Amino acid sequence: MTDTPPLAPDHTAPQTNPFSGPQPDDAGRFVHLLRRFAPWLAAIGRLTRHQIRFTLLVIGAGWGTIRESLRPNSWRRPVIYEFRASLRQVVSGGFLSIVVTATLTGLMVVSQAAYWLGFAGMAQMTGSILVSVLVREISPILVGIILMGRSGMLSLTEIGMMVLGGEVRALQARGIDPFLALVMPRTFAFTLGGFTLGMIFAVVSLLMGFVIAHSTGAITTSVWTFFFNVLAAMTTWDYLIIPLKFVLVGFFVGLGSCISGLTVSSNDTMATIMPRGFARGIMLVLVVNVLFMLDF
Numbered sequence: 001m002t003d004t005p006p007l008a009p010d011h012t013a014p015q016t017n018p019f020s021g022p023q024p025d026d027a028g029r030f031v032h033l034l035r036r037f038a039p040w041l042a043a044i045g046r047l048t049r050h051q052i053r054f055t056l057l058v059i060g061a062g063w064g065t066i067r068e069s070l071r072p073n074s075w076r077r078p079v080i081y082e083f084r085a086s087l088r089q090v091v092s093g094g095f096l097s098i099v100v101t102a103t104l105t106g107l108m109v110v111s112q113a114a115y116w117l118g119f120a121g122m123a124q125m126t127g128s129i130l131v132s133v134l135v136r137e138i139s140p141i142l143v144g145i146i147l148m149g150r151s152g153m154l155s156l157t158e159i160g161m162m163v164l165g166g167e168v169r170a171l172q173a174r175g176i177d178p179f180l181a182l183v184m185p186r187t188f189a190f191t192l193g194g195f196t197l198g199m200i201f202a203v204v205s206l207l208m209g210f211v212i213a214h215s216t217g218a219i220t221t222s223v224w225t226f227f228f229n230v231l232a233a234m235t236t237w238d239y240l241i242i243p244l245k246f247v248l249v250g251f252f253v254g255l256g257s258c259i260s261g262l263t264v265s266s267n268d269t270m271a272t273i274m275p276r277g278f279a280r281g282i283m284l285v286l287v288v289n290v291l292f293m294l295d296f
Contacts, residue, residue: 054259058259080185082182082186086155086185089151089154090151090197094193101146101201105201107208109209110205110208110210110212134205135242136238136242143246144194145282147190147194147253148282151193153274153277155254155258159258159261160264162182164264168182168262183262186254187251187258190251190255194249194254198242207223245289252288256277260273260281
Protein backbone atom coordinates (compact mmCIF):
# COMPACT_ATOMS: atom_id res chain seq x y z
CA MET A 1 0.00 0.00 0.00
CA THR A 2 1.61 3.19 -1.16
CA ASP A 3 0.99 6.60 0.32
CA THR A 4 -0.18 9.29 -2.12
CA PRO A 5 1.77 12.48 -1.93
CA PRO A 6 -0.12 15.57 -0.69
CA LEU A 7 -1.53 17.82 -3.37
CA ALA A 8 0.38 20.99 -4.00
CA PRO A 9 -1.56 24.21 -3.35
CA ASP A 10 -3.14 25.67 -6.45
CA HIS A 11 -1.84 29.21 -6.74
CA THR A 12 -4.12 29.94 -9.69
CA ALA A 13 -7.32 29.70 -7.61
CA PRO A 14 -8.65 33.02 -6.29
CA GLN A 15 -7.81 33.66 -2.68
CA THR A 16 -10.15 35.42 -0.29
CA ASN A 17 -8.81 37.88 2.22
CA PRO A 18 -11.08 38.53 5.20
CA PHE A 19 -9.47 41.99 5.65
CA SER A 20 -9.86 43.16 2.07
CA GLY A 21 -13.13 45.03 2.74
CA PRO A 22 -16.61 44.46 1.33
CA GLN A 23 -16.94 42.12 -1.58
CA PRO A 24 -18.69 43.10 -4.77
CA ASP A 25 -21.93 41.56 -3.59
CA ASP A 26 -21.78 43.49 -0.30
CA ALA A 27 -20.99 46.75 -2.11
CA GLY A 28 -23.93 46.22 -4.43
CA ARG A 29 -26.28 45.66 -1.54
CA PHE A 30 -24.94 48.78 0.18
CA VAL A 31 -25.49 50.90 -2.93
CA HIS A 32 -28.98 49.46 -3.29
CA LEU A 33 -29.80 50.46 0.30
CA LEU A 34 -28.48 53.98 -0.31
CA ARG A 35 -30.62 54.35 -3.42
CA ARG A 36 -33.62 53.09 -1.51
CA PHE A 37 -33.26 55.55 1.39
CA ALA A 38 -31.83 58.47 -0.61
CA PRO A 39 -35.22 60.19 -1.16
CA TRP A 40 -35.96 60.04 2.56
CA LEU A 41 -32.55 61.43 3.45
CA ALA A 42 -32.95 64.18 0.86
CA ALA A 43 -36.36 65.12 2.27
CA ILE A 44 -34.95 65.33 5.80
CA GLY A 45 -32.05 67.47 4.55
CA ARG A 46 -34.36 69.85 2.68
CA LEU A 47 -36.60 70.24 5.72
CA THR A 48 -33.64 70.87 8.05
CA ARG A 49 -32.06 73.35 5.67
CA HIS A 50 -35.35 75.15 5.16
CA GLN A 51 -35.98 75.44 8.91
CA ILE A 52 -32.55 76.78 9.87
CA ARG A 53 -32.13 78.98 6.78
CA PHE A 54 -34.04 81.90 8.27
CA THR A 55 -32.17 81.59 11.58
CA LEU A 56 -28.81 81.75 9.81
CA LEU A 57 -30.01 84.66 7.69
CA VAL A 58 -31.06 86.60 10.80
CA ILE A 59 -27.72 85.96 12.52
CA GLY A 60 -25.71 87.00 9.48
CA ALA A 61 -27.88 90.00 8.68
CA GLY A 62 -27.83 91.14 12.31
CA TRP A 63 -24.05 91.11 12.39
CA GLY A 64 -23.91 92.83 9.01
CA THR A 65 -26.33 95.54 10.15
CA ILE A 66 -24.30 96.35 13.25
CA ARG A 67 -21.02 96.29 11.32
CA GLU A 68 -22.23 98.50 8.47
CA SER A 69 -23.84 100.98 10.86
CA LEU A 70 -20.43 101.72 12.37
CA ARG A 71 -19.14 103.00 9.03
CA PRO A 72 -19.76 106.73 8.52
CA ASN A 73 -20.14 106.39 4.74
CA SER A 74 -23.04 103.98 5.23
CA TRP A 75 -25.27 106.77 6.57
CA ARG A 76 -25.79 108.75 3.40
CA ARG A 77 -28.68 111.10 2.77
CA PRO A 78 -31.11 108.49 1.29
CA VAL A 79 -30.34 106.10 4.17
CA ILE A 80 -30.94 108.83 6.76
CA TYR A 81 -34.20 109.77 5.04
CA GLU A 82 -35.34 106.13 5.13
CA PHE A 83 -34.40 105.89 8.80
CA ARG A 84 -36.38 109.01 9.73
CA ALA A 85 -39.42 107.96 7.72
CA SER A 86 -39.41 104.47 9.24
CA LEU A 87 -38.91 105.81 12.77
CA ARG A 88 -41.79 108.26 12.33
CA GLN A 89 -44.02 105.46 11.09
CA VAL A 90 -43.05 103.06 13.89
CA VAL A 91 -43.52 105.53 16.75
CA SER A 92 -46.54 107.44 15.48
CA GLY A 93 -48.22 104.37 14.05
CA GLY A 94 -47.83 102.30 17.19
CA PHE A 95 -48.37 105.03 19.79
CA LEU A 96 -52.16 104.73 20.03
CA SER A 97 -52.06 100.93 20.07
CA ILE A 98 -49.42 101.01 22.80
CA VAL A 99 -51.43 103.42 24.95
CA VAL A 100 -54.66 101.40 24.62
CA THR A 101 -52.93 98.08 25.29
CA ALA A 102 -50.99 99.53 28.23
CA THR A 103 -54.20 100.93 29.71
CA LEU A 104 -55.97 97.57 29.51
CA THR A 105 -52.91 95.77 30.88
CA GLY A 106 -52.64 98.19 33.79
CA LEU A 107 -56.33 97.75 34.58
CA MET A 108 -55.96 93.99 34.69
CA VAL A 109 -52.49 93.42 36.14
CA VAL A 110 -51.70 96.37 38.40
CA SER A 111 -55.11 96.79 39.99
CA GLN A 112 -55.60 93.05 40.52
CA ALA A 113 -52.09 92.59 41.92
CA ALA A 114 -52.54 95.52 44.33
CA TYR A 115 -55.94 94.26 45.44
CA TRP A 116 -55.00 90.65 46.09
CA LEU A 117 -51.62 91.44 47.66
CA GLY A 118 -53.34 93.91 49.98
CA PHE A 119 -56.02 91.35 50.75
CA ALA A 120 -53.31 88.81 51.65
CA GLY A 121 -51.42 91.30 53.81
CA MET A 122 -48.44 91.50 51.45
CA ALA A 123 -48.90 95.02 50.11
CA GLN A 124 -45.18 95.70 50.55
CA MET A 125 -44.47 93.22 47.73
CA THR A 126 -46.53 95.14 45.16
CA GLY A 127 -43.50 96.89 43.66
CA SER A 128 -41.41 93.75 43.21
CA ILE A 129 -44.34 91.79 41.74
CA LEU A 130 -45.11 94.51 39.22
CA VAL A 131 -41.47 94.81 38.19
CA SER A 132 -41.04 91.06 37.77
CA VAL A 133 -44.35 90.30 36.04
CA LEU A 134 -45.46 93.44 34.23
CA VAL A 135 -42.39 95.51 33.37
CA ARG A 136 -39.85 92.75 32.82
CA GLU A 137 -41.91 89.92 31.29
CA ILE A 138 -45.27 91.10 29.90
CA SER A 139 -44.30 94.50 28.50
CA PRO A 140 -41.58 93.35 26.02
CA ILE A 141 -43.85 90.62 24.62
CA LEU A 142 -46.81 92.93 24.10
CA VAL A 143 -44.62 95.68 22.66
CA GLY A 144 -43.04 93.19 20.24
CA ILE A 145 -46.44 91.90 19.11
CA ILE A 146 -47.72 95.44 18.50
CA LEU A 147 -44.53 96.37 16.63
CA MET A 148 -44.84 93.29 14.46
CA GLY A 149 -48.53 93.68 13.72
CA ARG A 150 -48.57 97.46 13.24
CA SER A 151 -45.24 98.27 11.59
CA GLY A 152 -43.42 95.02 10.91
CA MET A 153 -46.07 93.71 8.53
CA LEU A 154 -46.00 97.02 6.66
CA SER A 155 -42.24 96.80 6.08
CA LEU A 156 -42.57 93.15 5.15
CA THR A 157 -45.20 93.80 2.48
CA GLU A 158 -43.43 96.90 1.13
CA ILE A 159 -40.09 95.15 0.65
CA GLY A 160 -41.76 91.96 -0.57
CA MET A 161 -43.70 93.84 -3.24
CA MET A 162 -40.51 95.66 -4.25
CA VAL A 163 -38.81 92.30 -4.77
CA LEU A 164 -41.72 90.85 -6.74
CA GLY A 165 -42.08 94.03 -8.79
CA GLY A 166 -38.39 94.15 -9.73
CA GLU A 167 -37.62 97.39 -7.87
CA VAL A 168 -34.90 95.73 -5.79
CA ARG A 169 -33.18 94.53 -8.97
CA ALA A 170 -33.44 98.05 -10.33
CA LEU A 171 -31.68 99.38 -7.21
CA GLN A 172 -28.91 96.82 -7.67
CA ALA A 173 -28.59 97.77 -11.34
CA ARG A 174 -28.02 101.40 -10.32
CA GLY A 175 -25.30 100.34 -7.86
CA ILE A 176 -27.41 100.76 -4.70
CA ASP A 177 -27.13 98.02 -2.11
CA PRO A 178 -30.67 97.06 -0.94
CA PHE A 179 -29.25 95.95 2.39
CA LEU A 180 -27.88 99.43 3.13
CA ALA A 181 -30.83 101.26 1.62
CA LEU A 182 -33.67 99.21 3.14
CA VAL A 183 -32.62 96.75 5.84
CA MET A 184 -30.17 98.76 7.95
CA PRO A 185 -32.16 102.02 8.38
CA ARG A 186 -35.45 100.21 9.02
CA THR A 187 -33.87 97.86 11.53
CA PHE A 188 -32.42 100.72 13.59
CA ALA A 189 -35.71 102.62 13.31
CA PHE A 190 -37.46 99.61 14.84
CA THR A 191 -34.75 99.40 17.50
CA LEU A 192 -35.20 102.99 18.65
CA GLY A 193 -38.95 102.75 18.24
CA GLY A 194 -39.11 99.59 20.35
CA PHE A 195 -37.26 101.30 23.20
CA THR A 196 -39.48 104.39 23.00
CA LEU A 197 -42.75 102.48 22.85
CA GLY A 198 -41.59 100.12 25.57
CA MET A 199 -40.92 102.93 28.01
CA ILE A 200 -44.30 104.48 27.17
CA PHE A 201 -46.01 101.14 27.71
CA ALA A 202 -44.40 100.61 31.11
CA VAL A 203 -45.25 104.10 32.40
CA VAL A 204 -48.83 104.15 31.10
CA SER A 205 -49.65 100.65 32.36
CA LEU A 206 -48.35 101.43 35.85
CA LEU A 207 -50.08 104.82 35.93
CA MET A 208 -53.48 103.53 34.80
CA GLY A 209 -53.25 100.61 37.17
CA PHE A 210 -52.52 102.98 40.03
CA VAL A 211 -55.51 105.18 39.13
CA ILE A 212 -57.93 102.25 39.21
CA ALA A 213 -56.39 100.69 42.33
CA HIS A 214 -56.39 104.05 44.14
CA SER A 215 -60.00 104.75 43.22
CA THR A 216 -61.09 101.37 44.59
CA GLY A 217 -59.06 101.76 47.78
CA ALA A 218 -56.59 98.96 47.01
CA ILE A 219 -53.74 101.52 47.10
CA THR A 220 -53.86 104.39 49.58
CA THR A 221 -50.46 105.99 48.93
CA SER A 222 -49.78 108.84 46.50
CA VAL A 223 -48.71 108.29 42.91
CA TRP A 224 -45.17 109.44 43.71
CA THR A 225 -44.88 106.93 46.55
CA PHE A 226 -46.24 104.21 44.28
CA PHE A 227 -43.66 104.86 41.56
CA PHE A 228 -40.92 105.23 44.17
CA ASN A 229 -41.79 101.78 45.54
CA VAL A 230 -41.71 100.32 42.03
CA LEU A 231 -38.30 101.87 41.28
CA ALA A 232 -36.97 100.80 44.68
CA ALA A 233 -37.99 97.21 43.93
CA MET A 234 -35.84 97.20 40.78
CA THR A 235 -32.35 95.78 41.05
CA THR A 236 -29.26 97.01 39.27
CA TRP A 237 -29.72 94.34 36.61
CA ASP A 238 -33.31 95.45 36.00
CA TYR A 239 -32.15 98.92 34.97
CA LEU A 240 -30.03 97.24 32.28
CA ILE A 241 -32.13 94.25 31.29
CA ILE A 242 -35.51 95.95 30.85
CA PRO A 243 -34.32 98.62 28.36
CA LEU A 244 -32.14 96.01 26.64
CA LYS A 245 -35.17 93.78 26.15
CA PHE A 246 -37.10 96.57 24.44
CA VAL A 247 -34.09 97.37 22.25
CA LEU A 248 -33.50 93.76 21.18
CA VAL A 249 -37.18 93.09 20.57
CA GLY A 250 -37.38 96.10 18.26
CA PHE A 251 -34.11 95.16 16.55
CA PHE A 252 -35.11 91.59 15.74
CA VAL A 253 -38.68 92.47 14.76
CA GLY A 254 -37.39 95.01 12.25
CA LEU A 255 -34.60 92.76 11.01
CA GLY A 256 -36.87 89.72 10.67
CA SER A 257 -39.49 91.72 8.75
CA CYS A 258 -36.94 93.11 6.30
CA ILE A 259 -35.21 89.76 5.75
CA SER A 260 -38.54 88.00 5.22
CA GLY A 261 -39.42 90.61 2.61
CA LEU A 262 -36.09 90.33 0.78
CA THR A 263 -36.20 86.52 0.61
CA VAL A 264 -39.59 86.15 -1.06
CA SER A 265 -39.67 84.05 -4.23
CA SER A 266 -41.57 84.49 -7.47
CA ASN A 267 -44.11 81.90 -6.31
CA ASP A 268 -45.06 83.89 -3.21
CA THR A 269 -48.19 86.00 -2.90
CA MET A 270 -49.59 88.21 -0.17
CA ALA A 271 -51.46 85.20 1.19
CA THR A 272 -48.16 83.38 1.80
CA ILE A 273 -45.87 86.29 2.68
CA MET A 274 -47.87 87.81 5.53
CA PRO A 275 -48.60 84.68 7.64
CA ARG A 276 -45.01 83.47 7.31
CA GLY A 277 -43.58 86.87 8.24
CA PHE A 278 -45.89 87.33 11.21
CA ALA A 279 -45.08 83.86 12.57
CA ARG A 280 -41.35 84.53 12.25
CA GLY A 281 -41.68 87.88 14.03
CA ILE A 282 -43.58 86.39 16.96
CA MET A 283 -41.01 83.61 17.19
CA LEU A 284 -38.17 86.16 17.41
CA VAL A 285 -39.99 88.10 20.15
CA LEU A 286 -40.49 84.96 22.21
CA VAL A 287 -36.91 83.78 21.67
CA VAL A 288 -35.51 87.08 22.99
CA ASN A 289 -37.65 86.87 26.12
CA VAL A 290 -36.87 83.19 26.72
CA LEU A 291 -33.11 83.80 26.43
CA PHE A 292 -33.27 86.57 29.03
CA MET A 293 -35.42 84.39 31.25
CA LEU A 294 -32.85 81.60 31.16
CA ASP A 295 -29.87 83.86 31.85
CA PHE A 296 -31.42 86.13 34.45
